[in-house]
Structures are given as C-alpha cells and as structure tokens.
Amino acid sequence: MNNKVKIILPDGKEKCIEKGTSLRKIAEQISMSLAKNAVAGKVNGKLVDISCAVSEESHIELLTLDSEEGLNVMRHTAAHILAQAVERLYGKGNVQFGIGPVIEHGFYYDMKCQVSINQSDLVKIEKEMQNIIQENIPIRSYELSLEEAQAYFKKKKQPYKVELLESIPANEAITIYEQRDFSDSCRGPHLPSTGYVKAFHLTKLAGAYWRGDSNNEMLQRIYGIAFARKKDLDAHLHFLEEAEKRDHRKLGKQLELFMFSEEAPGMPFYLPNGQIIRQELEQFSREAQLKAGYQEVRTPLLMNQQLWEESGHWDHYHENMYFSEVDHTNFALKPMNCPGHMLMYKQKLRSYRDLPIRLAEFGQVHRHEYSGALNGLLRVRTFCQDDAHIFVREDQIEAEMEKAIHLIDEVYGVFGFSYTVELSTRPENSMGEDAAWQMSEQALANVLERIDLPYQVNEGDGAFYGPKIDFHIKDALGRSHQCATLQLDFQMPEKFDLTYVNADNEKQRPVVIHRAIYGSIDRFFGILIEHFAGAFPLWLAPVQAVILPVSSVHQPYAAQLKDTFKAAGIRIEADCREEKLGLKLREAQMKKIPYIFVIGNEEEEKQTINVRKYGEKQSQSLSIMEVQKILQKEIAEKAIRHV
RNA sequence: GCUUCCAUAGCUCAGCCGGUAGAGCACUUCCAUGGUAAGGAAGGGGUCAGCGGUUCAAGUCCGCUUGGAAGCUCCA
Numbered sequence: 001m002n003n004k005v006k007i008i009l010p011d012g013k014e015k016c017i018e019k020g021t022s023l024r025k026i027a028e029q030i031s032m033s034l035a036k037n038a039v040a041g042k043v044n045g046k047l048v049d050i051s052c053a054v055s056e057e058s059h060i061e062l063l064t065l066d067s068e069e070g071l072n073v074m075r076h077t078a079a080h081i082l083a084q085a086v087e088r089l090y091g092k093g094n095v096q097f098g099i100g101p102v103i104e105h106g107f108y109y110d111m112k113c114q115v116s117i118n119q120s121d122l123v124k125i126e127k128e129m130q131n132i133i134q135e136n137i138p139i140r141s142y143e144l145s146l147e148e149a150q151a152y153f154k155k156k157k158q159p160y161k162v163e164l165l166e167s168i169p170a171n172e173a174i175t176i177y178e179q180r181d182f183s184d185s186c187r188g189p190h191l192p193s194t195g196y197v198k199a200f201h202l203t204k205l206a207g208a209y210w211r212g213d214s215n216n217e218m219l220q221r222i223y224g225i226a227f228a229r230k231k232d233l234d235a236h237l238h239f240l241e242e243a244e245k246r247d248h249r250k251l252g253k254q255l256e257l258f259m260f261s262e263e264a265p266g267m268p269f270y271l272p273n274g275q276i277i278r279q280e281l282e283q284f285s286r287e288a289q290l291k292a293g294y295q296e297v298r299t300p301l302l303m304n305q306q307l308w309e310e311s312g313h314w315d316h317y318h319e320n321m322y323f324s325e326v327d328h329t330n331f332a333l334k335p336m337n338c339p340g341h342m343l344m345y346k347q348k349l350r351s352y353r354d355l356p357i358r359l360a361e362f363g364q365v366h367r368h369e370y371s372g373a374l375n376g377l378l379r380v381r382t383f384c385q386d387d388a389h390i391f392v393r394e395d396q397i398e399a400e401m402e403k404a405i406h407l408i409d410e411v412y413g414v415f416g417f418s419y420t421v422e423l424s425t426r427p428e429n430s431m432g433e434d435a436a437w438q439m440s441e442q443a444l445a446n447v448l449e450r451i452d453l454p455y456q457v458n459e460g461d462g463a464f465y466g467p468k469i470d471f472h473i474k475d476a477l478g479r480s481h482q483c484a485t486l487q488l489d490f491q492m493p494e495k496f497d498l499t500y501v502n503a504d505n506e507k508q509r510p511v512v513i514h515r516a517i518y519g520s521i522d523r524f525f526g527i528l529i530e531h532f533a534g535a536f537p538l539w540l541a542p543v544q545a546v547i548l549p550v551s552s553v554h555q556p557y558a559a560q561l562k563d564t565f566k567a568a569g570i571r572i573e574a575d576c577r578e579e580k581l582g583l584k585l586r587e588a589q590m591k592k593i594p595y596i597f598v599i600g601n602e603e604e605e606k607q608t609i610n611v612r613k614y615g616e617k618q619s620q621s622l623s624i625m626e627v628q629k630i631l632q633k634e635i636a637e638k639a640i641r642h643v
Numbered sequence: 644g645c646u647u648c649c650a651u652a653g654c655u656c657a658g659c660c661g662g663u664a665g666a667g668c669a670c671u672u673c674c675a676u677g678g679u680a681a682g683g684a685a686g687g688g689g690u691c692a693g694c695g696g697u698u699c700a701a702g703u704c705c706g707c708u709u710g711g712a713a714g715c716u717c718c719a
Contacts, residue, residue: 602678
C-alpha cells in the first residue's frame, strides 16, 4: 500500500510526503524559518491549524503573520487569550462568554461578567494576557458531537455558547480549543501556542447587545488591536492619534467653525468662519449644477401631515420626523425634499419635450436620530442636502444617469477625493413590477459599463422604490464615506400621479432620479475638515491671508494692502495688535491661514509683500500685483494645498 | 433608545481619604516698537451642568434630569 501522498504548494511545486504528515512537519521540510514562522495553513483553500495532518493529495499553503489571514488567526487567538485572562481574574463561572471574532485591525470579545469591568481594569486584563503569552501555553483542539458540546457548555454554565451551538447544523462536529485552564468552542484555526501572539493592546470597552439585537441582553464588549510586530502596532496607534488630531469636532472648536448647544441637541450652529466654508461649498455646487442644466428651487420646511401620508413617508419614516400643530392642523418638518419637488412638477402640464426637468434644492431637512447616534457634523438632526430630482422619460434614464455621474466626478475631483461605486439592486420588500426593476437595474449597469467605471454590486441593497448607485469617497487617512447617491424611483411618480404628454398626445408616467452629490453639506463639511486637517484649500479658507506689520509704523501700509486685496475679492485681515511678530505669526499658523504677508520698512519702501505660505518655512518678497495674481489664480482653480 | 464612561473659568485641564476653588492659554490694563511659531508685569473672571438626598460639612459620596463620548449586523 502506498503511504505517500502528493501535495501542491502555492508556487506550483509538487512534493511527496508521508500520509498523515502535519503541516508543521511539511513546513520543516521546506525551510527552518518557515517552520518557525508558520502559524496556520490552508488545505485546499480551507483554513486549518498547523497541526492538521494531510492524508490525501491537496493544495497546501502555509500562513505566517505576514499574511492578512495569518494575522487574523493570531487576532482570533488573542480574543481567546482575552477571555482566558478575564476568566482567570474574575473566576470561572462568573463570566459568560458570547462571541469573540476578528475585526479589522484586531478583535473583540463579548461577555457577561458578574462584576462590571471598567476602563481601568483593561490594564489589569492586558497584564494577565501578557502572562498567558509568556507562559506560552500550547493550544490543542478536539472534536465533539453537537450534543456532547452542548452538554459540555451547559455544565460549564455558558448559556450563550449553548445558544450559539443551536444554530449549527446537527451533523457538523464541534471543535473545542483548549489552552490549559481555558476552553472555547471555535471554528478555528488557532495559533500553535499562546506565545505566538506578538503585539496587542486592549483599546476600549463598550456595551453590545447579544447578537446585535436591542431586545436582547446587553453584554460587555472588550476591543483590542493586534499586529505581527510592535512596529505595526505603534503605526496603528499613531494612525489613531492622527485621526484624533483631525477630529472635526475638535478642529471645529479650535478654528471656530461651528458649535453645538444644549438648546438644540444634534443641530449645528455655524460660526462666521464655518459659514464662509458652507457658503463656498454651496456656491460651487450651485454653479456646477446650473452649468449642467439644473434649475434651483426652494420648498417650505413645514408642510402638512397629509402630504407625508400621501408620499408614504408617514408609513416608512414618521418615527424620525418632527411634528407641530398649528391652527388645528398637523404639520411636519420635512425629512426629505422629494414631495415638495413632486408638487412643483405637478404645477403645470408637462410635455415630453420638457423632459428631463432637473430641480435642485439646497434643502434643509430635519430627521430625529437616536441621541446615541449623533456624532458632530457627521450625524446630526438637521442638515442641508444638495438635493435634486430629475424627471425623465424612460428612454432618458441612461443619458441622465451618465450626466449625473460626470457631475459627481467633477465635484469630487476638486477636493482630491478618489471614490468607489456600488450598484444596489432590488431588496426583499420592494414595491413595483419585476419588469421595471429589471429594466432599471440593467440601465444603471449599462451606464457604468459604458463609461467604464468599476463598480461592486450590492444585491438586495437598493431602496424599496428603486435601484441605486452609491459613491464612497476615500479621505486623506484612507477612511471611506458614503456621500453621493443616484436613485431611480418609480413609486413617487405613481403616488403623486405625475404625468407628461407624449408625442401621441397620451399621458405618460415619468421616472424620477433622486440625486445628491455632497449628500449632506454638513456631513461633507465634517469630512472635509478631517480630510484637510483644517488646512483648507485657499478657495475655502475662511481667512485667505493675514497681513502682519512688523511694527505699528507699518499700519497705514497694512491698511492700504487690506483695502487693495479686499477689493480684489480676497478674504484678508490685518493683525495690527501691538504684539511681536513672532506671536502673530504663531497664531496665524495655528489658525492655518493659507498666506501670511509680513510687511516692514523694506516692503513698504519697495511696495512689496513678504509672502509665507502655510506649512512652509521660507518666504519671498513679491510685488503687490504678483501676489494678488497668485492668490486669484489659486482661488479660481480651486487648487488643493499640499501641506 | 440601550450599556459604560464623562461634565470644574471663554478654552485645555489639575483638585488626594468629604473641610468652603487652582494652573496654563485667552481676556482687560500698563510697560516693551518688536523681522518669520509664545517679550514682561498687574488685574478681572466660577451657582464646580441642573435638581434632590446623605452628612456638622459635598466639586468630591448616592439618586434623578440635561448634554457629551465610545459602542450596539462583522454570526462557535
């Protein structure tokens, strides 16, 4: 009998091994360093422990911590070590465990502990985890039948584990992973021993509902991050620090862009500096839209409840709406702009020749969000949408979608955002006929194919009234935000009985495209603050340049310059306080003002300006006209500052 | 909304085991006329988020309210 078996390595090389050889032994045969570094493996694409024996011809892959998959094995083991540490510290039987999966950059474990764990306990737990790693406890696994496993966890008083096992098919064997005093059911794989866990850190503590359902009990969740090297861990901690420095809430306060107040939770107050930026964003969008054939409109904030009942918002959305009763009539603050635009469409008879009609509005909407969901400008209860509704004939859908995509591309390009696109198709409880859905999904796909825009399909993630294309922008720290959206809608025209007269003088139903580019101007502003770390491009900067006279004798020249630049349309200030240049310069830098103009005797004599750009050390003297031209050009081009 | 944590001067924060409030920055005034990231001095500024309780005594301990932060789909 042949007790040899062939294995195929990732590079295509084949090898003959004894039947039943473990992956660890295979690694040893390949190289000592691989044997040392391999933490898990893959047999025919399936993740397995390094101790897994190979008994038939297979594709073999050995994983080290250099691969994402290997790293995730380590993170998973780290989660088990966390559970073990908690159990050691709080006593067996005092902690019930939920799930402990791997997440981006790390892991978490949900548990119910007799005594509640607080932030300062994390240090203690982390120390115990270090001990467990030091002890380098071997991790072994064995299989139990479902019944055996359930009995096992019942005995261990782990009700959540028992519940989890219920959802596993009865014929599947359950793997128990054991590391001395701790054991857990787990799909695996895991590291060979606890000592393989390298750099980790417990980051935060939070509540989490059992199985994510708010009707269930709340467990305590401990989050951790873990990396293959201390260096990677430090880099990630540095990234978190950087993100914190850029936090728009912090910068918003520092740069006096906006504020919040108890009197209106979740509703931003824009301070003069912030309002300038908002206005610029709005104006830029307005100009781009007008060029693209949109007409700007404005609809009331408050409309009667009946309208919202007709539009279907009452049914789907009234829990998120604000109401008010006046003159014995119920009114609602609009959570969306669509119904208003529908009424406008119906204002007169429309011909097929009129379409497409593109109605745009910077519409202020109110939506009641959970208090716990509020987050600076990123999640608010009132915000301004750069909303538009495009009324089209069916045959115009593709062309209009394409135009809208180009507009979005143009706008995002200005901020230096790259983006990815997702096409979401018909969801479960959707309205409308199959044919219409198929036609429209196809239309959207056609457009994306034609303009060669790569996209990902999200099956069943569309709105209940039609499919959509979402745009996700990537900011300077690599984080992704969903902003623009293009949604096809057959329901709204139906509900409002919208029609146009076709060439045969018959009434026809138009299709509506919902379109937003920034999405919420408020949220987009928040994203921009973090993207630029508060150092806005010149066209957005609330103060574009500041004049710093070296001493008070230069104040008249400062005043003259200020007038000149103001007249040229530049937002400029003169800092004429009786302070030293160094102080004024420091303050101007901290306000991230794009240009600093220093003027003294030399400049006044030659009628020049000594210009220093934000973030640069050197400065240069230029004539007034030259400086004015540079700034005007930079503003007109909406150039991005590279700081 | 729920869980945990937090709220002290305009801002950032200190304040131990409960004994009657502190720093830096900012602000005001004065001195200094200063050339590329903080010149010096003096001064004003607090219902310690709000309400209630325990106590001889509460910023501190306990409740409630308000506001804020993190998290609450990533399935052994």
